[in-house]
Amino acid sequence: MSSIAPLDVLSALQIIIVILGLVIIYYAARGYKKTKSKSLLFLALGFLFVTIGAVAAGLLFTFLNFQLVEVEAIQAANEVLGFLLIVYSIVGVKG
DSSP: OOOOOHHHHHHHHHHHHHHHHHHHHHHHHHHHHHHOOHHHHHHHHHHHHHHHHHHHHHHHHHTSOOOHHHHHHHHHHHHHHHHHHHHIIIIIOOO
């Protein structure tokens, strides 16, 4: 009987996050290219930072042996910036 290691589950979830993030970024950037809507540009940038945060956390912890608190701080900072950009894309962009 084999068991699934927690790091394997975490790696799989991070891969899913990257794939979904890239899909959202692609469609938002494509929409921006077609319409020149700044809100779509900021939406794409927001999801880019959220996705980078998730990827950076996994890479820094797994391969570069950063401490968990450092990884969480980097991830949280990227996510805060990303979510601020997403909110701005929804309520703050004019035109």
